[in-house]
Amino acid sequence: MSQIGIETAQHVKINYNTAGIFERILAYFVDFIVLGIYWVVLGMISTLADGSGPSQSSGDSMWVMYVIVLLPVMLYHLTMEILWNGYTVGKWLIGIRVVKLDGTRPSVSNYLIRWLIRLFEITLTSGVVAFFTLLLNTKGQRLGDIAAKTCVIKVGKRTRIDDTVFEDIDDSYDAVFPQVVELKDEQISVINEVLKSKSEYDRSAWLTMVARTRVLIQKKMGTLNTGLGDIEFLQQVVKDYNALHGKVE
Secondary structure, three states, rough: OOOOEEEEOOOOOOEEEOHHHHHHHHHHHHHHHHHHHHHHHHHHHHHHHHHOOHHHHHHHHHHHHHHHHHHHHHHHHHHHHHOOOOOOHHHHHEEEEEEEEEOOOOOHHHHHHHHHHHHHHHHHHHOOHHHHHHHHOOOOOOOHHHHHHHEEOOOOOOOOOHOOOOOOOOOOOOOOOOOHHHHHHHHHHHHEEEEEEHHHHHHHHHHHHHHHHHHHHHHHHHOOOOOOOOOHHHHHHHHHHHHHOOOOO
8 A cells, every 4th residue: 555745734744545546446436427427317307398308409409408518527527626625526435535745735726737637548548548657656646646746645534523633621620731822723633643643653753753743832832841751742732722722612
């Protein structure tokens, strides 16, 4: 299973599993079924409207039908990925999505480049070019991804309440570090991500990442002289953040 290292805004490198060929093909077929259903439903509506079906419509009506049918089909992947943060229906169901190589959300131009090249490597070649490119590329990128500087990653399981930033804290608890109010949800999420990534790295690399995260968080909060180790400090920061934000009315 190939991985790609993505560096967060806090300069912490986190590895993500890239989507495999099987997942991407499966997502493609799900989207194909979605478009097929759209085509069938639209054809039924047209038949009921004029009683003759699209093939016997007048010239003007046929032109309108081609626009209504073909344009959404052609723009489906581009539009869905732009509006749905890298997802299409197929990608969402399979659990994969498009991101930039630095882990951020692609811009409209990134999506547009992927889509334009898609017309050649998937639409015109029945996906043969994309298939062999994915086989040869170590980052799981097709030509459109390489040109747009994007990749498709596995999103993983749906978020549960105990995976989120907030945890249940006793109302009588007093925060050790009130300076955590300077932090944001995204920074606490990064801390949680780092703490939970222990099994993905050898111990020395993980401890180095934890120490680096602590330095960055302390700098954001202001210099703190504590007797806590790096792991204990980050755990305390998360607990205090939860406590203070839980008390906000």
